[in-house]
Amino acid sequence: MNEIFRILEQDARKTPEQIATMTGIPLAQVEETIKKAESDRTILKYKTMVNWDKLGEEQVWALAEVKVTPQRDVGFDAIAERIYRFPEARTVYLISGTYDLAVFVVGKTMHEVAGFVSEKLAPLEGVQGTVTHFLLKRYKEDGEIMDGEEGPKRVPIMP
Amino acid sequence: MKKRDLISKRVKDIPPSGIRRFFDIIASMDGVISLGVGEPDFVTPWHIREAGIYSLEKGYTSYTSNYGLLELREEIARYLKVRHNLDYDPERELLVTVGVSEGVDLALRAIVNPGDEVIIPDPSYVSYTSCTVLAGGVSVPVPTTIENDFKVKAQDIDKRINPRTKAILLGYPNNPTGAVMDREELLKVAEVAQRHSLIVISDEVYERLVYGVEHTCFASLPGMKERTILLGGFSKAYAMTGWRLGYAAATEEIIEAMMKIHQYTMMCAPTMAQMAAIKALKDGEAQVQEMVAEYNQRRRVMVKGLNDIGLTCFEPRGAFYTFPSIKSTGLSSDEFAERLLLEERVAVIPGSTFGQCGEGYVRCCYATSMAEIEEALERMGNFVKRHRAI
Ligand SMILES: Cc1ncc(COP(=O)(O)O)c(C=O)c1O
Numbered sequence: 001m002n003e004i005f006r007i008l009e010q011d012a013r014k015t016p017e018q019i020a021t022m023t024g025i026p027l028a029q030v031e032e033t034i035k036k037a038e039s040d041r042t043i044l045k046y047k048t049m050v051n052w053d054k055l056g057e058e059q060v061w062a063l064a065e066v067k068v069t070p071q072r073d074v075g076f077d078a079i080a081e082r083i084y085r086f087p088e089a090r091t092v093y094l095i096s097g098t099y100d101l102a103v104f105v106v107g108k109t110m111h112e113v114a115g116f117v118s119e120k121l122a123p124l125e126g127v128q129g130t131v132t133h134f135l136l137k138r139y140k141e142d143g144e145i146m147d148g149e150e151g152p153k154r155v156p157i158m159p
Numbered sequence: 160m161k162k163r164d165l166i167s168k169r170v171k172d173i174p175p176s177g178i179r180r181f182f183d184i185i186a187s188m189d190g191v192i193s194l195g196v197g198e199p200d201f202v203t204p205w206h207i208r209e210a211g212i213y214s215l216e217k218g219y220t221s222y223t224s225n226y227g228l229l230e231l232r233e234e235i236a237r238y239l240k241v242r243h244n245l246d247y248d249p250e251r252e253l254l255v256t257v258g259v260s261e262g263v264d265l266a267l268r269a270i271v272n273p274g275d276e277v278i279i280p281d282p283s284y285v286s287y288t289s290c291t292v293l294a295g296g297v298s299v300p301v302p303t304t305i306e307n308d309f310k311v312k313a314q315d316i317d318k319r320i321n322p323r324t325k326a327i328l329l330g331y332p333n334n335p336t337g338a339v340m341d342r343e344e345l346l347k348v349a350e351v352a353q354r355h356s357l358i359v360i361s362d363e364v365y366e367r368l369v370y371g372v373e374h375t376c377f378a379s380l381p382g383m384k385e386r387t388i389l390l391g392g393f394s395k396a397y398a399m400t401g402w403r404l405g406y407a408a409a410t411e412e413i414i415e416a417m418m419k420i421h422q423y424t425m426m427c428a429p430t431m432a433q434m435a436a437i438k439a440l441k442d443g444e445a446q447v448q449e450m451v452a453e454y455n456q457r458r459r460v461m462v463k464g465l466n467d468i469g470l471t472c473f474e475p476r477g478a479f480y481t482f483p484s485i486k487s488t489g490l491s492s493d494e495f496a497e498r499l500l501l502e503e504r505v506a507v508i509p510g511s512t513f514g515q516c517g518e519g520y521v522r523c524c525y526a527t528s529m530a531e532i533e534e535a536l537e538r539m540g541n542f543v544k545r546h547r548a549i
Contacts, residue, residue, distance in 0.1 A: 022456035158197035159285040
């Protein structure tokens with residue numbers, strides 16, 4: 001059954017009919033599985049990966065490392081929630097190591113991103129400190145090489 | 160003065176490849192989708208390529224032992240033990256070859272005396288018959304049919320055996336049909352081989368590419384290790400066709416004989432490829448399984464698509480080929496392939512390329528992207544509509 005999700009994760013536009021053919025799972029079962037997954041948030045949403053550089057639209061991304069003081073009973077969750085509710089914080093992970101939360105921030109300009117970190121993130125109660133790294137170049141994103149991957153150069157006719 | 164024949168009779172007697180002309184047509188066209196390929200559309204997994212590069216950096220640029228690197232032979236022996244519970248001595252019973260292609264040639268030249276007969280299922284991979292002839296032997300085709308999903312029957316082999324018969328050459332999972340033999344029938348073939356003291360050359364280059372069925376290694380059948388020349392490779396499972404690497408496993412006597420030819424004609428298999436293959440065997444399993452899962456999805460789409468457009472197709476269980484019948488169009492397989500290419504820009508291989516029993520079929524390879532498969536099926540559907548025999 002996980003094969004259905006693997007296919008959709010690679011190409012969200014695959015129809016239930018196509019998935020049924022590809023997997024050999026009956027169509028009704030594919031449809032039901034997808035419907036259920038959509039309603040219980042196993043499937044969060046369908047999205048498209050866009051290479052914004054190609055569109056000439058400037059986007060500034062940064063990784064803000066955030067060191068926080070965990071709170072009694074709720075640990076890191078309460079402070080994480082305070083942070084992830086900001087729309088600028090696109091991705092928020094709790095991680096192990098020298099800091100606690102990795103926050104990927106996006107904005108239109110460097111100024112905007114820096115402003116978010118210094119005015120909204122850093123002053124939060126429980127945040128001990130932040131280190132901000134601006135993203136310079138994307139080579140590969142979620143398994144996709146930005147420049148595209150060269151396929152094999154095959155002889156078109158071979159017995 | 161009479162002009163002297165430059166080319167030997169033996170080579171002249173081998174018919175030219177019927178598909179060469181398709182190259183020229185394709186070269187002159189744009190937008191061709193090729194289902195005529197015979198290799199994976201994946202690039203070799205990076206960690207395997209990286210091992211090859213590292214071997215160059217470290218200066219592994221010399222010959223290896225004629226038998227191949229011992230470490231590689233040990234890995235192959237381990238692989239055959241784990242996968243098929245076979246015990247081959249890496250020092251005496253394994254030979255690393257330049258692809259299964261060389262393995263087929265060595266096996267035949269090592270065992271065939273002039274006039275000896277080799278029984279070969281029809282249709283089969285093109286090199287079997289030609290290599291038999293080049294070795295001085297006579298190829299004896301055994302028909303296989305769609306009624307039996309193109310699996311060869313032991314009784315049909317049995318009928319063709321005479322005192323000149325030396326060997327049976329099996330290639331399953333099969334190119335071009337995608338057929339996979341089941342164990343029961345192979346046991347019967349084993350019985351025939353035993354009864355007539357025949358050698359079985361088993362080309363198992365596609366052994367990892369099976370879908371929903373088990374591949375039975377011929378050498379693993381009771382009593383068969385002694386009479387089998389097992390040919391295995393890296394080309395298809397690890398997407399390593401261009402590295403040119405394979406291996407042969409057989410008794411010490413046979414490996415010694417094959418090695419004699421190999422040492423004078425090839426010296427050894429490419430060193431860089433051998434280094435990469437060690438990596439492939441050590442930790443390529445996850446990638447093999449990922450590729451197999453992808454092929455399987457495309458296989459289902461292709462089989463359904465072909466049947467939907469009226470090109471009847473049995474369900475192939477191995478390799479990456481479908482072998483649909485084109486009889487509904489009334490065209491010969493050669494005409495079909497040529498017109499399909501010219502009219503719809505889809506390349507397939509005429510079944511007749513692989514033997515007489517392939518007439519009436521074409522080989523479509525699904526080792527190509529899903530988008531191309533879907534587009535090719537649409538074009539083929541248009542073609543079939545226009546050419547349906549009345
Ligand atoms: C049945 C069969 N045997 C052998 C080969 C050659 O394999 P290799 O690349 O190992 O020489 C092929 C390649 O298409 C094949 O289809």
